[in-house]
Amino acid sequence: MTTDERQSSLRRMLRRFTASEAExxxxxxxxxxxxxxxxxAQLCMRGQVVSVAGRLxxxxxxxxTNLPTLEADLYDGSDVVTLVWLGRRQIVGIEPGRHLTARGRMAVRDDxxxxxxxxxxxxxPK
Known part of the structure; x- marks a missing residue:
């Protein structure tokens, strides 16, 4: 192992000890x-057809009154994407903490x- 590899390994280990749980x-x-x-998700732009994977x-x-919606915030570690199902009250398996991959056209609503x-x-489930 070279000196650079040892220093890099040491930096990674120190980062794990000093990083917060959220990081x-x-x-x-x-x-x-x-x-x-x-x-x-941070790199996905409006109008692109994208696949994003993360945890709800x-x-x-x-x-x-006109159209009920089910909304779920998917976090992939870089950004949050809101998944919106129009006309749905519930979907089996769509619950907080669940991991999923979603695909569709990216839009922007209220930034x-x-x-x-x-x-x-x-x-x-894990």
Whole structure:
């Protein structure tokens, strides 16, 4: 092992000891997203058809008189993408803490990234 490799290894080890729990979680989610072949949500732009993978942070049913919606915030370690299913009150398996991969056209609503009626694939519970 060269001196540079030892220093790099030591830096990684120190970073793990000094990083917060949120930083470690974000790093792990970014790694898992890359393993699924998905780009970081942070790099996804409006109008692109994208695949994003991560963990659902929140799931909210919004009753509206005309069109109820189910909204879920997907976090991949780099950014949050809101998944919106129009006309749905609930979807089995869509719950906080669940890992999934979603695909659809990226939109922006109120300066937040949104995918409407995404195709999705649930990961097995861990």
């Amino acid at each position: 470690i979680e974000a790093q792990e989610l970014r790694r898992e997203s890359a393993e699924h072949g998905c780009p970081p 942070r929140t799931v909210v049913y919004t009753p509206r 937040r990234k949104v995918i409407y009626n995404p195709y999705y694939e649930l990961e097995p």
